[in-house]
Amino acid sequence: MLQAESVSKRFGGLTALSSVSLELRPGEVHGLIGPNGSGKTTLLNMMSGYYPVDEGTIRLDTHVLNREGVAERAQRGIARTFQKPRLLGPLSVLDNAMLGGWRDVKSGFISTALSLPRALRDERGLRDRAAEMLHGVGMAHALDRPASLLEHAEQRFLEIARGLVSRPRFLLLDEPAGGLTPTEIDHLATVIGVLRESGIGVLLVEHHTDFVFRISDRVTALDLGRLVRHGTPDEVRNDAEVIRVYLGA
Amino acid sequence: MLNVIVYGLAIGAVYAATALVYNVMYSTSKVLSVSTGHISMLGGIFGAYFLAQLKLPLIIGLLGAIAVGAAFNYLTELIAVRRVLARSDEHLWLLSTLAVATMISQIMALWWGTEPKPFPRLFPQGFSQGIADQKYWLPIGATIIGAVGLEIFYRRTMYGKLFIATSEDAFAARARGINTDRIRALSYVLSGALGGLAGFAAGQLTFAYFALGFALTLNGFIAIAVGGLGSNLGAVIGGIALGMMSSFATYFFGGEYQQTVAIGVLILVLIVKPEGLFGSKQVRPV
Amino acid sequence: MTEHSRGARIATLVMGAVFLVALPFIVRDQYQLHLAQLIGVYWILIAGLNLVIGYSGQLSVGHVGLLAVGAYGFAIIAGKYDFPPLLALIACGALGGLCGFLLGLPSLRLPGFYFAMVTLAFAVIVTEQSVAQTDLTGGGVGLPVPGFAAPFDSPEGFYWLILAVAAAITWLTWNIARLMWGRALIGVRDSEVAARSVGISVYRVKLIVFVFSGVTAGIAGGLFASLQSYITPDTFIFELGLFFFTCIIIGGRGSIFGPFVGTVILTAIPEVVAPLAKLGNFFYGFLLLVVVLLTPEGFGRLFQQALARFNPKVAESTVVAPDPALLRKALQRAED
Numbered sequence: 001m002l003q004a005e006s007v008s009k010r011f012g013g014l015t016a017l018s019s020v021s022l023e024l025r026p027g028e029v030h031g032l033i034g035p036n037g038s039g040k041t042t043l044l045n046m047m048s049g050y051y052p053v054d055e056g057t058i059r060l061d062t063h064v065l066n067r068e069g070v071a072e073r074a075q076r077g078i079a080r081t082f083q084k085p086r087l088l089g090p091l092s093v094l095d096n097a098m099l100g101g102w103r104d105v106k107s108g109f110i111s112t113a114l115s116l117p118r119a120l121r122d123e124r125g126l127r128d129r130a131a132e133m134l135h136g137v138g139m140a141h142a143l144d145r146p147a148s149l150l151e152h153a154e155q156r157f158l159e160i161a162r163g164l165v166s167r168p169r170f171l172l173l174d175e176p177a178g179g180l181t182p183t184e185i186d187h188l189a190t191v192i193g194v195l196r197e198s199g200i201g202v203l204l205v206e207h208h209t210d211f212v213f214r215i216s217d218r219v220t221a222l223d224l225g226r227l228v229r230h231g232t233p234d235e236v237r238n239d240a241e242v243i244r245v246y247l248g249a
Numbered sequence: 250m251l252n253v254i255v256y257g258l259a260i261g262a263v264y265a266a267t268a269l270v271y272n273v274m275y276s277t278s279k280v281l282s283v284s285t286g287h288i289s290m291l292g293g294i295f296g297a298y299f300l301a302q303l304k305l306p307l308i309i310g311l312l313g314a315i316a317v318g319a320a321f322n323y324l325t326e327l328i329a330v331r332r333v334l335a336r337s338d339e340h341l342w343l344l345s346t347l348a349v350a351t352m353i354s355q356i357m358a359l360w361w362g363t364e365p366k367p368f369p370r371l372f373p374q375g376f377s378q379g380i381a382d383q384k385y386w387l388p389i390g391a392t393i394i395g396a397v398g399l400e401i402f403y404r405r406t407m408y409g410k411l412f413i414a415t416s417e418d419a420f421a422a423r424a425r426g427i428n429t430d431r432i433r434a435l436s437y438v439l440s441g442a443l444g445g446l447a448g449f450a451a452g453q454l455t456f457a458y459f460a461l462g463f464a465l466t467l468n469g470f471i472a473i474a475v476g477g478l479g480s481n482l483g484a485v486i487g488g489i490a491l492g493m494m495s496s497f498a499t500y501f502f503g504g505e506y507q508q509t510v511a512i513g514v515l516i517l518v519l520i521v522k523p524e525g526l527f528g529s530k531q532v533r534p535v
Numbered sequence: 536m537t538e539h540s541r542g543a544r545i546a547t548l549v550m551g552a553v554f555l556v557a558l559p560f561i562v563r564d565q566y567q568l569h570l571a572q573l574i575g576v577y578w579i580l581i582a583g584l585n586l587v588i589g590y591s592g593q594l595s596v597g598h599v600g601l602l603a604v605g606a607y608g609f610a611i612i613a614g615k616y617d618f619p620p621l622l623a624l625i626a627c628g629a630l631g632g633l634c635g636f637l638l639g640l641p642s643l644r645l646p647g648f649y650f651a652m653v654t655l656a657f658a659v660i661v662t663e664q665s666v667a668q669t670d671l672t673g674g675g676v677g678l679p680v681p682g683f684a685a686p687f688d689s690p691e692g693f694y695w696l697i698l699a700v701a702a703a704i705t706w707l708t709w710n711i712a713r714l715m716w717g718r719a720l721i722g723v724r725d726s727e728v729a730a731r732s733v734g735i736s737v738y739r740v741k742l743i744v745f746v747f748s749g750v751t752a753g754i755a756g757g758l759f760a761s762l763q764s765y766i767t768p769d770t771f772i773f774e775l776g777l778f779f780f781t782c783i784i785i786g787g788r789g790s791i792f793g794p795f796v797g798t799v800i801l802t803a804i805p806e807v808v809a810p811l812a813k814l815g816n817f818f819y820g821f822l823l824l825v826v827v828l829l830t831p832e833g834f835g836r837l838f839q840q841a842l843a844r845f846n847p848k849v850a851e852s853t854v855v856a857p858d859p860a861l862l863r864k865a866l867q868r869a870e871d
Contacts (some may be wrong), residue, residue: 048732074734086729088721090789095718103734105715109743112716113707123714129869136862138855151853166733167869187857194859198866281648332828340647343594344784345827347651351777351820359817463773467659470652505667512656519649520641 001025002047002078002170002201007056009042009225016042017225019056024170027199029192031216031233033209035245038222040205041083044172047203048080049073075103079168083175085155089148093158094127096147097134100165101126126165133161137191153184160191170201177208189215209246213237221245251380253500254493259385259454261492262392263289266447267469268476268484269395273440274322275478276416277433278334280342284325284350286465288318288441290458291353292448293368294361297457301369311449318445319438325349326437331430350462357459365460368452384453391450395443396485402439412436471515477528486526555698559691568690569762574802575697576759581779581798582704582791583751586711586744588780589788592724593741594647597654599776600661601638601749605631605756606766607665610678613757620683624757631753632746639745644738658776665768677767680760697758704751709791720744721789774816781819785826 002024009017017039024030024047032040045051047058049070058065060076068076079100087096104126107119134140137157142150150158156176163171173192177185185208192215195202206212212219213233221228221242229239236242271285292314299310329345374383403409415422415432423429448461455461468491476487491511498510518525554561562568580602587593605627613623642653665672672678682688687696711717722730723737730737760766778801786797801819805812 050728070731071734071736074732080732082728082732086726086732088718088725088729090725091718091721098715099718099722099729100733102715102719105719107715109711109716109747112714113710113747115710115714119710119714126715129865132861132865132868136858136865138857140858141852141854141856145851153855154853157855157857162733164866164869184855187855190859191857191862194862194866198863200866283651328828329824340592340594341827343648343651345824347596347777347780348820348824348827351774351823352817355815355817355820359813463655467652467655470648471656474649474652503667505663508656508659508663509667512653512660515656516641516653519645519653523645 001059001061002203003059004043004047005057005059007043007046007053007058009039009046009051009054015225017046017222020222020225020227021056022047022203022220022230024201024203026169026201027196028217029196029202029204029215031212031219032203032205032222033207033212033219033236034222034228037224039225040222041174042225043222044080044174044203044205048078048172074166077167077169078172079163079166079170080172081156081159081163081174081176083178085152085159087147087150087155087158089146091147092144093134093139093147093150093154094130094143096158097130097139097161097165098126100162101129103166130161130165133164134158136194137161137164138187152179153181156180157187157191164195168200170203171195172203172205174205175207176204177206177211185211209237253496255380255385257493257496258489259388259451259492260495261489262388263447263451263455263465263488264468264472264491265485265488266388266392266395266443266451267465268473268488269392269399269481270440270444270447271469271473272479272481272484273399273412273436273443277412277419277429277436278326278330280330280334280346281470281478282325282330282346282350283343283466284321284329284346284353284462285444286467286469287350287353287462288322288444289448289451289465290357290462291321292318292445293452293455293461294357294448294457294459295445296449296452297366297368298361300371301367307371311446314449315442315445318443318448319441321353322437322441322444323434325441326434330433330437350466354459354462357462361457361459363459365456365458368457370453382453388447388451388454391447392485392488395447396481399443399481408432408435468511471511473525474515475518475525477525480525480527483525483527556695558698559694565690568694570803570806572690572694572697572762574799575694575701576755576762577779577782577802578795578798579697579701579704579758580748580752580755581782581794582701582708583748584779585783585791585794586708586720587748588783589786589790589794590712590717590720590724591741591744592788593643593745594651594780595654595745595748596651596776596780597656597658597773598748598752598779599771599773600654600658601631601634601752602756602759602775603658603661603665603768603771604634605753606680606760606763606771607672607678607756608753609757609760610680610766611671613761614678614681620681620687620761624754627753627757628750629753631756632750635746635749635752636742638749639742643741643745655773655776658771658773662768662771662773665771672768675768677765677770679765680763682761682764693762697762700754700758704754705791705795712791716740724788777816778819781823785822 004022006019006021007017008019020043034040046053049068053066065073105122107122112119134143137160139154139157139161142154176188192202204212204216216233219233219236220230221236223245228245229236229242267286267289270288271281275281295317296310296314299305299313329349330342333341333345372383403413411427411432415427415429419429472487472491473484475490476483494514495507495511499507558571559568584598587595608627608630609623612618612626613620638657642650666675683693686692719735719740722735723740727737782797782801783794787793
């Protein structure tokens with residue numbers, strides 16, 4: 001389980017998060033919603049290691065992650081996507097996806113420079129795995145295309161594929177539905193469903209509340225850095241405070 | 250010993266002025282230009298050209314050097330910074346300003362020559378004045394004027410406040426209707442003028458020399474890295490500290506250790522306190 | 536890649552290799568052979584530096600300092616202390632790698648401009664110390680540099696030595712570039728955020744590559760010194776560091792072949808076109824500016840884009856269509 005325990009975060013005079021807790025379990029989709037400035041992306045950033053916590057603990061099973069950086073957490077199986085996709089433009093879609101496999105690269109600089117069998121094996125294995133993931137998420141049509149030429153939806157799905165290539169236990173999605181058409185959102189729901197079945201814990205930070213309620217097992221709602229309500233989608237959707245926050249905002 | 254101190258203050262003043270120029274340009278553009286030192290190099294060379302070769306009166310030479318500095322930096326902004334910033338790749342302005350610095354160095358080497366040439370006296374004075382020699386006090390005076398002038402500019406004038414607004418949040422500034430392109434260009438003109446003035450004032454100390462460009466770029470950078478990017482106080486203190494250290498290093502170890510000592514100090518500061526003495530951790534150039 | 540283009544590529548490579556090996560018999564005079572040797576030596580340094588600048592995006596302008604370390608190292612070890620030249624060359628590589636490590640350790644954590652300035656500062660220190668440490672380096676007067684033993688003591692022999700070393704280094708860097716390390720380096724260059732998110736230790740990767748570039752610079756320095764047969768501090772001016780840098784940027788980042796062509800062209804042109812030689816650094820600066828403003832990806836990319844115009848444009852799909860069953864299987868297989 002990946003969890004945040006009573007975490008707080010301040011930026012100068014602004015309190016972005018105040019004593020918020022969240023548990024992400026394997027094989028579960030956990031929605032995280034809230035109006036702008038509610039702190040949901042901040043929380044995701046803290047769980048993945050981009051911001052240090054001011055108070056509280058980020059824990060992976062029994063292990064405290066607070067002192068570990070982004071790369072170390074990624075090595076432990078915590079993958080994420082970004083609100084604005086961060087891809088390597090000059091590289092192909094396949095190359096971009098293969099980047100996610102760095103965690104499994106056993107060959108060091110020298111083995112690679114000498115193109116020892118181990119390095120070539122790593123390469124072949126990752127290429128196959130990346131190609132499979134790309135097929136799975138729906139990017140089979142563009143394997144060799146430079147990432148800079150991708151449409152917005154393609155970029156988002158590529159980022160997800162890259163995250164999956166790293167064999168994550170947990171995948172943190174930062175507003176993945178942003179800019180997607182309804183059909184594409186359906187595809188996203190399908191993909192997330194398969195992730196859940198495969199035992200990956202998915203954190204879904206999103207604005208599209210309908211979408212979140214549709215596919216999440218549990219939902220956490222934030223407002224102005226505080227926890228408003230936590231529970232099943234129905235519980236959260238019908239909570240008076242949540243309604244007030246969303247309609248009043 | 251007094252000589253060592255006065256020389257240290259004087260050369261430190263030149264470094265400090267370069268550091269101030271870095272600050273002004275950085276504040277509105279978040280760019281650190283490789284051609285920063287070259288502004289003063291041009292001020293020195295053109296000052297010598299106007300006064301010694303064209304025999305123009307002092308005030309024309311002075312204004313001319315200031316104008317050359319301002320024009321050069323404005324052109325730098327136009328050619329190497331503006332278009333490049335629009336593309337938003339973080340490293341490109343380093344390449345473009347490096348290109349500009351290389352080109353101007355070579356042009357000066359070809360036109361002015363590769364040997365340092367003497368800079369004429371601005372005020373009548375003999376050559377055995379010791380520590381009272383104007384070659385020390387002119388740069389010190391120019392840097393004081395520059396630093397005080399900047400303070401007044403930032404605190405008391407409308408444009409100064411616009412500079413500060415743009416530097417703190419360019420996005421918000423644009424939203425309030427501030428033309429950040431023009432502010433940036435203006436800041437480059439202003440800093441170019443300052444650099445030109447400093448180069449002119451320091452001419453008797455440094456000689457009119459094409460290689461001064463990269464030397465000042467490096468040493469001015471050390472000054473601002475030590476003092477703290479974004480802080481004018483840091484620029485001045487960093488510059489003076491660097492000047493003094495170089496001067497004492499030369500005195501104790503000989504001239505061959507001057508740069509080595511300076512750079513050693515830089516590395517030390519960057520390891521211990523990378524944001525510099527007076528810099529804030531937020532003000533980190535990307 | 537289609538069979539057709541792959542065959543064409545291999546054929547070109549073979550022809551190129553044959554041409555390079557036969558070069559001493561093709562060129563007409565010693566001067567041209569010397570030029571080829573110089574290009575080869577420069578390329579040995581630039582091939583390593585290419586991984587630093589073109590792939591990991593660290594803008595080192597002071598690598599001439601590492602070249603000088605290798606050169607003086609060779610002059611001292613093989614000259615003064617009379618070590619066998621090939622052994623000395625290996626020592627120079629190690630020395631270059633060590634200096635690269637010491638230089639990169641504090642500086643690679645710094646932001647771009649700071650890093651560039653520290654490398655510049657390093658080059659300045661090396662120059663200053665090569666003048667100051669007269670006992671070791673001969674000061675301003677400099678040092679004579681021995682040649683290599685047979686069969687490398689003739690111009691042709693020496694050329695083939697340089698060619699062999701250059702080929703080996705090129706092969707090493709080509710492997711790094713085309714396998715996972717290459718992708719990781721480009722990740723470090725273009726999006727540290729993305730690189731970290733997949734578990735890349737950015738600092739460690741930068742440092743390893745930088746040390747490698749120190750090794751190649753050291754080796755290049757030893758060969759360069761022997762080629763010049765006499766070195767002084769003036770041989771290693773800052774402008775040479777700019778030259779290396781420019782070859783890479785102009786040739787194109789993220790490519791092995793581009794910077795190679797860049798090296799050949801920038802070394803040969805001032806020799807061939809006399810007026811440009813006089814302009815020297817202005818020409819390099821101007822080219823650098825043109826590249827940055829027009830084609831930041833370098834001329835190599837421009838060439839590629841031009842070629843692409845001649846290929847028929849197939850209408851490309853942009854529809855994302857997931858395959859849940861395949862995805863499920865892929866995830867399961869990944870668990871094993």
